[in-house]
Amino acid sequence: MELRRVVVTGLGALTPIGNNIQExxxxxxxxxxxxxxxxxxxxTHFKTKFACELKNFNIEDFLDRKEARKMDKYAQYAMVSSEEAVKDANFNFETLDKDRVGVIWGSGIGGLETFQQEVMEFTRGNGVPKxxxxxxxxxIADIAGGHISIKYGFRGPNFTTVSACASSTNAMIDAFNYIRLGHADVMVTGGSEAAVTIAGMGGFNAMHALSTRNDDPKTASRPxxxxxxGFILGEGAGALILEEYEHAIARGANIYCEIGGGGMSADAYHITAPHPEGLGAKNVMFNCLRDAGLKPTDVDGVNMHGTSTPLGDMAExxxxxxxxxxxxxxxxLNSTKSMTGHLLGAAGAIETISCILAMKHGMVPPTINHFTDDENIDPRLNFTFNKAQKRDMKVVMSNTFGFGGHNACILIKKLDL
Known part of the structure; x- marks a missing residue:
């Protein structure tokens, strides 16, 4: 069976450093x-008192208040970013075959704030279930994809991937595969997360995963x-429209790039710590290159998982x-988490979008907040420290690794390759 080509025709972003793609x-x-x-x-009573929250964002600028109240923040964020991506793709809804358009979304946690609120309110009561x-x-973690499909009437494959911080990369790989295998022509994919909550911060603090640099939050993420x-907890969403190449050409779509391949692997080592030699990370990148039919020397850059944790950065x-x-x-090499913080299940989506934009503009975003070299990390590697660098990139990879040892890597390339 000949696999179909898959391209990107729409982008949407809602992040701590910008509420749309341009920002x-x-x-x-x-x-x-x-x-x-x-x-x-x-x-007051938290070890970490800072995060990467959205800024100047009001959901009522995008959704009716009544509808918004029926959604957790993570689903609201999904609706906002997917709307930007769908508009960017510029579909003719009169001719679009909605039976061939699906939604595969990623979220590591789902509606954490909703769960927190309901349980806290119940425990404060008299014990009567209400x-x-x-x-x-x-x-529930799958509802964001449901809301997106309902809004646009997309009746193709629809589900959610949950693999901690690899969730949205797994979603994109699944969407890519569904199109190239012929099960759909268009997929809305990406991920969203809204874990800057009492439970989210408390839980990650309890496992010593977060930075506690409360005196200087802006420089706390130091991949x-x-x-x-430790990492900084972030929130937001990223959405991509993946489309079969001939389908996109036939309707005159604007094409950002082509999806070259995707890789997955497991560390099979520890529930939270990476394999010290990066075994799963090695395998996932090799698997991605093999899927894309490319050699290591074909790759111009890697957006690293790069969370700013002592063990993770070294292993990667x-x-x-x-x-x-x-x-x-x-x-x-670069880590955009130095700027956005860690969006958990949404990280893969916004970081793949950063790769696409870097390729489009010929500019690699920096890894900010670098002050002191780590003697355990090879100083000859170019981590694009502190300042963006011009570069004409034709092939870029994005890594995401999740608790549980879940690893996912996606590769994008210029269309003319």
Missing amino acids: YWNGLINGVSGAAPITYFDT FNPFFIPKM MDKDRD SKAILHVFGEHAYSMN
């Missing part, structure tokens, strides 16, 4: 930090820096050296 790109290229003191709740009738429909001390750097060898020193 997001401006934030990336200018090295803007999205970290700031938390405004959503009182952090819950909002929208509790379950707001909370590959010697003094990194080792894996990159193992996969790419001497070529690793000629690539641009």
